[in-house]
Amino acid sequence: MANLFAFTYEEKKRMAAQTAAILEEEIGLKGDAIQAVYLIPEIEDGRLTMEQVKERYDDQVVRILHGLNRIQQLYQKNPVVESENFRNLLLSFAEDMRVILIMIADRVNLMRQIRDTERVDAKLEVSQEAAYLYAPLAHKLGLYKLKSELEDLSLKYMEHDAYYMIKEKLNETKASRDAYIASFIKPVEEKVKAAGIKCHIKGRTKSIHSIWQKMQKQKCPFEGVYDLFAIRIIIDCPEELEKMQCWQAYSIVTDMYQPNPKRLRDWLSVPKSNGYESLHITVLGPEQKWVEVQIRTERMDEIAERGVAAHWRYKGVKGEGGLDEWLTNIRTMLESSEGLEAMDQFKMDLYEDEVFVFTPKGDLFKFPVGATVLDFAYHIHSKIGNQCTGGRINGKAVSFRQVLKSGDQVEVLTSANQKPRQEWLSIVKTSRAKSKIRLALKETQVKDGLFAKEMLERKFKNRKIEQDEATMFHVIRKMGFKEVSDFYKQIADGVLDVNSVIEKYIEIKEGEKTVIGDNQARSASEFELNESKFSPENVNPLSDDTLVIDRNLKGLDYQLARCCHPIYGDPIFGFVTINGGIKIHRIDCPNAPELRRRYGYRVVKARWSGKGSSQYSITLHVVGNDDIGIVNNLTSIISKDERLVLRSISIDSHDGLFSGNLTVMLEDTSRLEQLMKKLRTVKGVKQVERI
Numbered sequence: 001m002a003n004l005f006a007f008t009y010e011e012k013k014r015m016a017a018q019t020a021a022i023l024e025e026e027i028g029l030k031g032d033a034i035q036a037v038y039l040i041p042e043i044e045d046g047r048l049t050m051e052q053v054k055e056r057y058d059d060q061v062v063r064i065l066h067g068l069n070r071i072q073q074l075y076q077k078n079p080v081v082e083s084e085n086f087r088n089l090l091l092s093f094a095e096d097m098r099v100i101l102i103m104i105a106d107r108v109n110l111m112r113q114i115r116d117t118e119r120v121d122a123k124l125e126v127s128q129e130a131a132y133l134y135a136p137l138a139h140k141l142g143l144y145k146l147k148s149e150l151e152d153l154s155l156k157y158m159e160h161d162a163y164y165m166i167k168e169k170l171n172e173t174k175a176s177r178d179a180y181i182a183s184f185i186k187p188v189e190e191k192v193k194a195a196g197i198k199c200h201i202k203g204r205t206k207s208i209h210s211i212w213q214k215m216q217k218q219k220c221p222f223e224g225v226y227d228l229f230a231i232r233i234i235i236d237c238p239e240e241l242e243k244m245q246c247w248q249a250y251s252i253v254t255d256m257y258q259p260n261p262k263r264l265r266d267w268l269s270v271p272k273s274n275g276y277e278s279l280h281i282t283v284l285g286p287e288q289k290w291v292e293v294q295i296r297t298e299r300m301d302e303i304a305e306r307g308v309a310a311h312w313r314y315k316g317v318k319g320e321g322g323l324d325e326w327l328t329n330i331r332t333m334l335e336s337s338e339g340l341e342a343m344d345q346f347k348m349d350l351y352e353d354e355v356f357v358f359t360p361k362g363d364l365f366k367f368p369v370g371a372t373v374l375d376f377a378y379h380i381h382s383k384i385g386n387q388c389t390g391g392r393i394n395g396k397a398v399s400f401r402q403v404l405k406s407g408d409q410v411e412v413l414t415s416a417n418q419k420p421r422q423e424w425l426s427i428v429k430t431s432r433a434k435s436k437i438r439l440a441l442k443e444t445q446v447k448d449g450l451f452a453k454e455m456l457e458r459k460f461k462n463r464k465i466e467q468d469e470a471t472m473f474h475v476i477r478k479m480g481f482k483e484v485s486d487f488y489k490q491i492a493d494g495v496l497d498v499n500s501v502i503e504k505y506i507e508i509k510e511g512e513k514t515v516i517g518d519n520q521a522r523s524a525s526e527f528e529l530n531e532s533k534f535s536p537e538n539v540n541p542l543s544d545d546t547l548v549i550d551r552n553l554k555g556l557d558y559q560l561a562r563c564c565h566p567i568y569g570d571p572i573f574g575f576v577t578i579n580g581g582i583k584i585h586r587i588d589c590p591n592a593p594e595l596r597r598r599y600g601y602r603v604v605k606a607r608w609s610g611k612g613s614s615q616y617s618i619t620l621h622v623v624g625n626d627d628i629g630i631v632n633n634l635t636s637i638i639s640k641d642e643r644l645v646l647r648s649i650s651i652d653s654h655d656g657l658f659s660g661n662l663t664v665m666l667e668d669t670s671r672l673e674q675l676m677k678k679l680r681t682v683k684g685v686k687q688v689e690r691i
Contacts, residue, residue: 012041015109022105026146032060033098037106039065060096067099074407100137107134108146111153127154151209159212166208166215169222177205181229184285188233191252197245198236205229227282230292234301242297243268249295250279257283260290358409367404371429374400377412378433385433386440387414401427417601419444448492449485451598455591456491459498459563462590462691463621464659465506475505494577497562548609549574549582558582560616564589565691567616569669574606575599582606615665617647618672619691622660625684626653631660633682637675638664644675661691 007015020037023029035057042048043065050069054062107130114123131154138147156163170177181203189201206214206228214225233253237245246268253259263282271277279295355367357376367375373393377400378385388400392411404410420440428434460467473484479501481487490496547558558574564586566572571587575595584606585592596603624630631651638646644666651660666672672690679688 009041009045009047012044015106015113016041018113019102019106019109022108022146023101027101027105027143029098029101032058033064033102036061036064036068036098037102040068063096064098064102067096068102070407071099071103101141104134104138104141104143104146104150108150111150111157114157123157127157130154131158148207148209152207155209155212162212163208166211166222170205170208170211170228173228177229180286180289181231184231184291188231188253188256191256192233192249195248195252197249199233199249200236201231201233203229203231226290227292230294232294232296232301235295235297237297239297239299242299246279246295246297250281253283253293253295254281257285257291259283263292355404355406355408357404357406360409360411368429371404372400372427373398373402373404373410373412374424375428375430375433376404376410377414378428378436379430380412382436382440384412384414385436386420387416387418389413389415389418415601417599445485445489449488451594452488452491455594456488456498456501458590459502460505463502463661465502467505468509471505471509474508475501478508479504494575494583499562547584547606549604549606558584561585561589563591565616565618567618567666567668567672568608568611568614569672570608572606572608574604576602576604611668615645615667618664618666620662620664620676620679621687621689621691622662622679622685623687624658624682625686626656626658627684630682630684631658634662634679634685637678637682638662641675643667643671657686 016037020034023033023037039048039053039057039061043050043053050062050065053065107126110126111130114126117123130150135147135150135154138144138150152163185201185203189199192199192201211222211225211228214220214227215222218224233249235242235245235249260282263280265278265280267278267280277296277300280292281295282290282292285291355369355371356364357367358364359380365376365379367379373391374385374388376391377388390400390413391398391402392413393402393404393408395409397413420437422441424437425434428437457467476484476487479487479496481490487496491498491501549558559581560566561575561583566584566586566589572584573587573592574582574584577583582604585595589595622634631649635646635649638644644664647663647665649660649662651658653659664675666675676688676690679685
């Protein structure tokens with residue numbers, strides 16, 4: 001009962017009395033509904049509280065006023081009322097049908113009273129609501145007189161010139177139209193009755209609003225609307241003779257006047273889903289004018305006039321099966337002697353499978369029960385759904401798992417760093433959201449796969465290893481992956497270490513080589529590591545150095561990334577993995593640019609603080625002349641330093657050169673720089689670099 005006009009208390013009381021009169025005289029409501037209407041001005045003016053109403057009046061009065069208050073709250077969300085969804089939401093919110101009837105009566109009364117108001121903007125808004133919301137509701141309830149009045153008055157206020165043009169044209173043609181209707185009816189009535197069919201025939205002029213709609217739809221002037229009126233033949237006969245006599249009447253009319261076969265509507269053989277039965281035909285009458293003729297029985301006419309759906313769907317006012325049946329029951333109650341008592345106990349259970357929610361702008365959407373904020377986000381747009389991190393319902397922050405309720409105002413919160421996850425499929429309810437999530441997951445998998453593949457190829461290239469596809473496929477199978485995409489996904493997510501993949505590749509590749517005999521030359525590749533202090537048992541794998549992560553956080557569990565092997569003294573950053581742990585990378589890690597670009601929200605600051613007795617694993621790539629003596633010199637330098645531990649050495653020689661990887665345990669970057677400087681002084685060494 002939203003009202004844009006500032007009425008005084010006395011004016012509100014007068015308006016309430018007028019609304020009550022419409023309810024009683026034109027709709028047929030009495031008792032609690034009338035009492036509730038008279039209490040509205042008292043409550044709005046603060047002269048009566050709902051608590052006082054509960055103490056003094058019947059529960060049904062309280063229930064009606066509660067329903068009206070809920071509707072008022074819907075209006076405060078600034079909804080767009082030009083939608084079927086909003087009409088349905090009103091019905092589901094009202095609970096008691098009398099609330100809707102009061103709203104219709106109140107709007108009819110308001111439309112009658114604002115004729116001379118100077119508030120043009122308010123008059124326009126009220127009229128738009130009458131046309132889009134209240135007139136269709138009245139139509140669904142079979143309140144045809146009120147429906148036509150709402151439509152005509154709204155047209156009068158919104159399209160003043162068009163309304164009065166049509167009204168004047170109708171007045172000008174009334175006498176000739178009445179004469180034409182009489183001349184059409186008389187011979188038809190005589191022939192139908194002569195055939196032994198008991199009936200009465202009447203003509204009705206279409207409403208101004210209906211004519212205006214025809215002009216708009218057909219894009220023609222008033223003179224171009226040929227069906228300004230319709231003829232209705234209503235037959236009185238037993239039910240078993242209905243179809244036969246209707247078709248008899250049809251035959252008589254089409255024998256007298258030429259029919260338009262394209263305009264035949266046979267709802268006798270197959271009634272409409274709502275039970276509407278009738279024969280509609282358009283014929284070319286006297287003076288070559290097209291005339292619509294409707295043929296039905298008294299029983300059919302009664303059902304149609306009751307409002308079950310005389311023209312609901314035909315005129316484009318869409319309804320739903322449950323709604324049709326429910327409103328028919330309500331209309332029957334209103335027309336029966338016990339109706340008002342029955343309606344007191346009638347509780348609406350429509351739309352138990354649907355919820356209606358608003359956007360912040362007032363747009364209204366329908367979802368199945370159980371739908372979540374994430375469903376809402378995907379309904380708005382795929383990108384919004386993919387980046388959804390949560391939402392606000394009626395201003396309160398909620399998770400995107402939050403289930404929606406009718407009347408909620410929903411706002412979606414997003415982040416550019418968010419991306420869909422597999423578990424989202426179990427959160428959403430609508431098939432639309434599920435299909436969009438599956439599509440996004442597939443696209444993400446492809447992107448992550450390409451990223452992981454490129455990263456792996458780069459690592460192979462850095463270690464001067466030529467990658468063979470057949471061997472790589474063998475590696476993937478050996479590591480337990482059935483799908484190549486799963487293998488690359490684990491690399492992209494940081495679950496699978498690239499270096500372990502390369503080691504597995506080397507192992508398989510070496511296993512495929514065949515032995516062809518002893519080499520005569522003593523190549524660097526013949527070097528055998530002397531097990532003693534070089535043994536892995538002497539390695540201290542635990543770090544007691546202090547690492548500060550993000551905003552001075554200490555004591556967090558972390559792992560040193562295997563892709564870049566950071567050690568104490570390296571500029572570093574932290575990366576939050578999918579399982580919540582933190583991996584420490586060097587700032588110059590080859591994967592750093594991609595991690596920052598794709599997962600910037602998971603990157604945290606980190607720095608070394610304090611110094612313990614920790615040792616770190618570092619791999620050096622050495623290239624030199626192919627001479628076993630050079631390798632002995634290299635290992636000798638390491639063995640002479642008590643603070644260095646050689647974990648492993650791998651050597652490959654070809655074309656007179658050797659290349660090898662030395663894995664050493666040391667304390668920090670300063671110790672590393674000293675070691676690399678010494679190794680570069682060995683005669684025959686051409687290159688020493690950190691991997």
